[in-house]
Amino acid sequence: MERCINKIKDWRGLATRYDKSSADYLAGLHLRGSLIWIRSLRPTG
Numbered sequence: 001m002e003r004c005i006n007k008i009k010d011w012r013g014l015a016t017r018y019d020k021s022s023a024d025y026l027a028g029l030h031l032r033g034s035l036i037w038i039r040s041l042r043p044t045g
Helices: 002-009 012-016 022-040
Strands: none
Touching: 002 022, 012 022
């Protein structure tokens, strides 16, 4: 769990919370989470 939180915080916009509204922040959080998930689907080899 801690690694996932650190991956999310690697995105500067989420770590510093530049977005003013909570809806924008939540959208960025969903976008970052989906990017992490999609990258985890790549085959390792």
